[in-house]
Amino acid sequence: MAEPSVIASRVSFRVGGATLIDAVDFHAAPGELVGLLGPNGAGKSTLIRLLSGELLPGEGSIVLNGASTASTSPKDLSRARSVLGQHVPVDTPFTVRSIVEMGRHPHRHDPALTSEDDRRAVEEAMRRTGVGELAERVYATLSSGERLRVFLARVLAQEAPIVLLDEPTANLDIGHSEAILTEAKALSRASHTVVSVFHDLNAAASYCDRICLLAEGKVRVTGSVREVLRGDVLSDVYRQKLEVVDHPFRDCPLVLVVGQDDRPVPAW
Amino acid sequence: MKGQERGVSADPYRRRRRGGVPILIVALLVASGLSLSLGAVDLAGVEVAAVLSGKLGLSWFGEAGSQAEAVVWGIRLPRLLMGVVVGAALAATGAVLQGVLRTDLADPHLLGIGPGAAIGAAIGAGAGGVPGAIAGGVAAGIMTSLFVRRLHRRASADQTRLILSGVALGATLGAWVGFVVFASNRSVVPPIEFWLLGGLAGSTWRAVGTATVYLVLAVGGLITVTRTIDLLAVGPSEAWQLGVDVDLTMTIIFIVVGAAVGVTVGAVGVVAFVGLLVPFLMRRLAGPLHRHLIPAAMVGGALLLVSADLLSRLLIEPVEVPVGLITAAVGGPLFLWLISKGRDG
Numbered sequence: 111m112a113e114p115s116v117i118a119s120r121v122s123f124r125v126g127g128a129t130l131i132d133a134v135d136f137h138a139a140p141g142e143l144v145g146l147l148g149p150n151g152a153g154k155s156t157l158i159r160l161l162s163g164e165l166l167p168g169e170g171s172i173v174l175n176g177a178s179t180a181s182t183s184p185k186d187l188s189r190a191r192s193v194l195g196q197h198v199p200v201d202t203p204f205t206v207r208s209i210v211e212m213g214r215h216p217h218r219h220d221p222a223l224t225s226e227d228d229r230r231a232v233e234e235a236m237r238r239t240g241v242g243e244l245a246e247r248v249y250a251t252l253s254s255g256e257r258l259r260v261f262l263a264r265v266l267a268q269e270a271p272i273v274l275l276d277e278p279t280a281n282l283d284i285g286h287s288e289a290i291l292t293e294a295k296a297l298s299r300a301s302h303t304v305v306s307v308f309h310d311l312n313a314a315a316s317y318c319d320r321i322c323l324l325a326e327g328k329v330r331v332t333g334s335v336r337e338v339l340r341g342d343v344l345s346d347v348y349r350q351k352l353e354v355v356d357h358p359f360r361d362c363p364l365v366l367v368v369g370q371d372d373r374p375v376p377a378w
Numbered sequence: 379m380k381g382q383e384r385g386v387s388a389d390p391y392r393r394r395r396r397g398g399v400p401i402l403i404v405a406l407l408v409a410s411g412l413s414l415s416l417g418a419v420d421l422a423g424v425e426v427a428a429v430l431s432g433k434l435g436l437s438w439f440g441e442a443g444s445q446a447e448a449v450v451w452g453i454r455l456p457r458l459l460m461g462v463v464v465g466a467a468l469a470a471t472g473a474v475l476q477g478v479l480r481t482d483l484a485d486p487h488l489l490g491i492g493p494g495a496a497i498g499a500a501i502g503a504g505a506g507g508v509p510g511a512i513a514g515g516v517a518a519g520i521m522t523s524l525f526v527r528r529l530h531r532r533a534s535a536d537q538t539r540l541i542l543s544g545v546a547l548g549a550t551l552g553a554w555v556g557f558v559v560f561a562s563n564r565s566v567v568p569p570i571e572f573w574l575l576g577g578l579a580g581s582t583w584r585a586v587g588t589a590t591v592y593l594v595l596a597v598g599g600l601i602t603v604t605r606t607i608d609l610l611a612v613g614p615s616e617a618w619q620l621g622v623d624v625d626l627t628m629t630i631i632f633i634v635v636g637a638a639v640g641v642t643v644g645a646v647g648v649v650a651f652v653g654l655l656v657p658f659l660m661r662r663l664a665g666p667l668h669r670h671l672i673p674a675a676m677v678g679g680a681l682l683l684v685s686a687d688l689l690s691r692l693l694i695e696p697v698e699v700p701v702g703l704i705t706a707a708v709g710g711p712l713f714l715w716l717i718s719k720g721r722d723g
Contacts, residue, residue, distance in 0.1 A: 188621030
């Protein structure tokens with residue numbers, strides 16, 4: 111396995127007395143798709159925002175491609191990593207093509223010029239995400255699935271070696287979500303480092319190479335899919351009776367909800 | 379093929395832009411011609427042409443009379459050019475603010491930047507005439523603009539709250555313009571209605587020259603970052619993901635906008651709604667990309683202000699009404715409509 115390009119060491123992050131991330135160690139290398147799992151409030155999104163450099167850790171360090179996020183300029187960060195959040199904008203007036211072209215911003219030396227590389231990357235990104243035929247549509251008129259594909263195209267056009275996805279399939283139907291995850295997997299196979307938050311345990315089981323399971327801001331367990339997705343561990347973290355069996359069609363585990371844990375559910 | 383519905387052009391706005399912008403330019407030329415020939419003294423087109431060609435050392439249209447020359451060259455042409463540069467600058471700054479604040483409701487004057495600049499401009503006018511007014515307007519415009527930037531940070535994503543804060547700020551600062559004007563030497567400092575409602579009368583060549591130099595620098599600076607403004611218009615976190623230092627960029631943009639607005643206020647007072655109305659209309663004509671929108675808005679802003687100024691002279695002859703009354707009468711209803719329809723209706 112290649113050297114990790116994303117390394118978080120003893121990272122903590124606190125806001126107003128609440129510890130959202132507590133002494134987390136994490137790494138991911140080119141060629142792998144690493145899933146971040148955990149119940150709501152476990153700190154998955156916060157960790158992605160820390161990895162992207164949007165938030166800076168209170169303690170510990172995050173190193174992307176050998177450079178600490180704390181000492182990297184926004185421009186250099188944007189060449190190192192791309193980010194796809196679960197909340198893509200809803201109301202921008204731009205056309206689809208304009209938004210995908212914005213993904214080339216990190217690579218422009220002269221902001222007025224569009225190079226052959228830019229054109230090729232934009233066309234390729236739109237083709238791979240199937241938004242080519244929407245190119246001249248106004249973004250605000252698209253469905254939520256189409257919007258997410260447009261922003262995935264923008265991420266592809268950015269051509270950053272590290273790709274951070276924050277629960278990209280949250281609002282998608284099963285067909286769209288499989289398509290996005292297939293693309294994420296393909297990126298990892300093309301030597302990108304892909305880190306993605308997952309809500310759906312079985313989607314993570316199908317697509318991830320490794321999983322990092324978070325609970326209450328700490329890493330509960332990290333390792334291969336089969337090491338992490340175990341009935342006892344998951345039942346404890348999610349406070350549900352969960353069983354793990356072999357997926358009948360795919361070479362991965364399948365998580366089944368058996369029933370409610372007898373312990374009290376967390377208060378809302 | 380959904381992509382084909384809007385034509386095969388790579389940019390759905392290209393045809394509208396190519397048809398619309400030349401029409402606007404022609405309209406601006408027509409309005410300019412009318413502006414030079416109509417007013418307290420009506421001049422024939424030939425007389426205006428004679429003055430202009432005479433100044434270029436040509437005599438195609440015969441000798442110009444001395445009265446025509448005094449009116450066209452001494453009064454109306456500088457006034458016209460002031461209308462062009464100020465209208466262009468107000469529309470450009472309005473387009474930039476609407477982009478980076480992500481709301482159609484933004485206008486440099488409705489956000490309070492204009493009234494703030496007017497305080498400094500009125501103080502400066504007392505100290506040093508028009509150059510003093512422009513310098514004071516720039517200083518106070520930048521300060522007010524940075525204050526609006528702080529309000530924006532606090533209102534974060536809530537644009538309506540920001541606009542309300544701006545309107546409240548403008549009302550407060552407008553009162554202070556009054557205090558400054560009434561406390562200063564009334565024979566040197568223009569009256570309150572000039573500052574709060576604007577006026578192009580009395581534009582001198584010197585004032586036009588000074589304003590033009592500063593506005594070309596400021597608006598030229600904004601035009602170099604149109605792609606960054608596009609990214610900010612999608613959203614601050616999206617812009618940040620693509621390498622924009624959002625905080626620094628926003629601060630610089632607000633400083634430049636404040637300076638440009640300050641120049642216009644020092645030169646012609648507060649003319650509200652140009653920066654609201656024109657970018658709104660031009661976005662429908664030129665599309666949302668700021669490299670197309672800002673130049674189109676500059677032509678549209680010049681056209682609106684020159685036309686409004688012409689109307690202000692002709693509406694209640696021989697009285698000249700403040701030009702800001704005309705722009706407000708046109709722009710106010712749009713503002714009301716935009717608020718009542720809510721976001722993206």
